[in-house]
Each structure stands twice: as C-alpha cells, then as structure tokens.
Amino acid sequence: xxxxxxxxxxxxxxxxxxxxxxxxxxxxxxxxxxxxxxxxxxxxxxxxxxxxxxxxxxxxxxxxxxxxxxxxxxxxxxxxxxxxxxxxxxxxxxxxxxxxxxxxxxxxxxxxxxxxxxxxxxxxxxxxxxxxxxxxxxxxxxxxxxxxxxxxxxxxxxxxxxxxxxxxxxxxxxxxxxxxxxxxxxxxxxxxxxxx
Amino acid sequence: xxxxxxxxxxxxxxxxxxxxxxxxxxxxxxxxxxxxxxxxxxxxxxxxxxxxxxxxxxxxxxxxxxxxxxxxxxxxxxxxxxxxxxxxxxxxxxxxxxxxxxxxxxxxxxxxxxxxxxxxxxxxxxxxxxxxxxxxxxxxxxxxxxxxxxxxxxxxxxxxxxxxxxxxxxxxxxxxxxxxxxxxxxxxxxxxxxxx
Numbered sequence: 001x002x003x004x005x006x007x008x009x010x011x012x013x014x015x016x017x018x019x020x021x022x023x024x025x026x027x028x029x030x031x032x033x034x035x036x037x038x039x040x041x042x043x044x045x046x047x048x049x050x051x052x053x054x055x056x057x058x059x060x061x062x063x064x065x066x067x068x069x070x071x072x073x074x075x076x077x078x079x080x081x082x083x084x085x086x087x088x089x090x091x092x093x094x095x096x097x098x099x100x101x102x103x104x105x106x107x108x109x110x111x112x113x114x115x116x117x118x119x120x121x122x123x124x125x126x127x128x129x130x131x132x133x134x135x136x137x138x139x140x141x142x143x144x145x146x147x148x149x150x151x152x153x154x155x156x157x158x159x160x161x162x163x164x165x166x167x168x169x170x171x172x173x174x175x176x177x178x179x180x181x182x183x184x185x186x187x188x189x190x191x192x193x194x195x196x
Numbered sequence: 197x198x199x200x201x202x203x204x205x206x207x208x209x210x211x212x213x214x215x216x217x218x219x220x221x222x223x224x225x226x227x228x229x230x231x232x233x234x235x236x237x238x239x240x241x242x243x244x245x246x247x248x249x250x251x252x253x254x255x256x257x258x259x260x261x262x263x264x265x266x267x268x269x270x271x272x273x274x275x276x277x278x279x280x281x282x283x284x285x286x287x288x289x290x291x292x293x294x295x296x297x298x299x300x301x302x303x304x305x306x307x308x309x310x311x312x313x314x315x316x317x318x319x320x321x322x323x324x325x326x327x328x329x330x331x332x333x334x335x336x337x338x339x340x341x342x343x344x345x346x347x348x349x350x351x352x353x354x355x356x357x358x359x360x361x362x363x364x365x366x367x368x369x370x371x372x373x374x375x376x377x378x379x380x381x382x383x384x385x386x387x388x389x390x391x392x
Contacts, residue, residue: 093366110306114328114329117328129324129326129327129336130327131313131325132310132313133309133329134310140325146342147345148342148345149344150362158356158358158359159359162354166354170289
C-alpha cells in the first residue's frame, strides 16, 4: 500500500474511532492506549475491546450468532451481579466468560508490524499475531488468560454460591491482570517513536 | 530467506518431526494433516498439538510454570476419567480445559503464508495468525472453541456429578468439532498445490 493510501485508511479509522467515542461505543478503559497507538506514525487502531466479563446465553457451542449477552462488565464485579443478570435467561446454556483485551492495529509496513508484535508479546500479550498480510496489514493483540465456564442451563444456575464466588474471583483477577498488561504496553508504546 | 536456506530449515523440521514420531511424542490424530502440509512446496510444520482435554492443577492463574498435568486426553472421555485423574491432585486450583488443535506452519514467502492463513480461517480456524514475520515466517492455526473451567481446589472437586457430566459433554463436543475442522482443512490442503 502506498503512503498516501495508508494515510487515507488511517484518517478513516481515526474518524470511525471519534464517531464511536461520541456514540459512547468505545470502552473507556482502552481509549488511552488507542490514543497512544494512533499518535505513532505508521499505525492506526481499528475495532478493539478492553478486557471484560460476560454472561452469555448460547443455544449450543460455537453458535455465536444465536447468542444473547445477558451481562457485559468492563470492570471488577460481584457474584450478585451475575445472579441478577441471569434472571433474564430463557433457554440454552449460560456461560460466564472472562476475556482479555483485544486490540486491532493496522500497520504501514511489515517491519513496523513485526516490531509492534514483538513489543506486545514482550508485555504479556502472548496470543498476538498478524491477521492479514494482504493489502492491509492488521495485527491482533491479545493475551492468553481467560475463563470460559458454563454455569447454568435454561434459566437456572447450576453452580453453588460458593463456586460462583470463585468463578467471579478468578474473572476479576483476569480483568486485573489485563489492566496491568495494558499499562505495561502503554509505557512501551510511549517510547515507540524513539526507536524508529 | 533464500530458497536454499528455507529448504535446510524445512529438512531440519521434517527430521525433528520424524524423531518425535519415533519417540511417540506426536499426537496421532494430527499426523495425517502434518504429513499433507509437509508435502506442499514452501511449507513445513513445527510443534503442533491435536485438540485435547486436560485436567490441570495450577497454584494461581497464569502461573503455568508451576502447573501439573493430571490428565491429558486426545479423545472423547467419560466423567469418571476426570474423577480418577483428580485423585492425584494436591494443592491449588483444578481446571478442566478443552483445547482446539494448534498447528505451527513455516512458510517460504508472505504470499504463501497469506494463502494458508485464509485457507485455515475458511475451514473454521478463526483464531489463526502469523506469529513471526521476521527471518522465519511462522503461522499459528487455531480455532476459538474452548472450555476453561475451574472445577476444584486443594484436591477436592467442588462441582456436582451432574455438572461435571455437562462439562465433559461440552469438552467432548469441542474435540469432535476440532476433528471436523481438521478434516475440512485436510481436504482443502490436498488441493493446495493445484492453485499454485
């Protein structure tokens, strides 16, 4: 992709991000790191998500299209919040998920993509990779911690209160660790231009 | 990387795979697809793992170095097998994991890597990406289905028998779907040379 073309793509991406911010569709926790990345020459961010805890109702494994989000939290939570969200359930399996942040980053060149990838991996985002090396070069930055546990079926939680508390405790730890990693990454990103 | 250099790397990778086969360190379920990939010009496989169900004892989240594998199954299992494996537990959290296959593939050029990546994604391996675009180009092929559920602590399962049965049922489905995806991938890989 030519320089001019890349700059157009970046400009559009920044515009989309701004629109999403105005519409309050961007997770606040991830905005500072997105801003830092977009300030660096040769990079822009596209759809990204801060770490989150999710209560999902899903008819069967992998059938994500038919899944319903009963709760989405971008913060530490209490077991009670999961129980309240679960009252909205109807049919299917209930899953409690704790997901690490996912950042999508466009890069101008493969060299830049490789450097950003190595930086992300060194900050603990070990599940990162280049998702597209065609016309657009797109990186996905992600770490490995997660919890994917079924906790109920057809509107009924089948885990004991003590067990739910443990699942929430683990989920909260995953969110905490995610925030630490984002912090480390932001620090390194701040010095990125110095090495160019 | 020059052609000659790539061929040397591929030869070494094939030798390592052969040694691992002799030492019975390769998952049998994944060997046919590895063989198919290694037959294609411009590609070789490195460390890969068939889908598996794992019972893991881990002192705390992310502390993988201190984790102990109490059970590893590359096949469908019965809840009783998890209970038996759990009797070996001592201290820490017990996690039941169902993991999709992970294949690592070296590619000679970025164009080939991009084609292989698109092929894998089209077969359902949506968590795939290029892990390294430096001197060596390495792809990681993986899908998104998984289960990561804590099921006990300090040697005691705290989930009811009914719940454990459900977790095992879901794990078995993940293994089944993984095998289907490997089958689709193998079919497409078989025709890969035709399009070169």
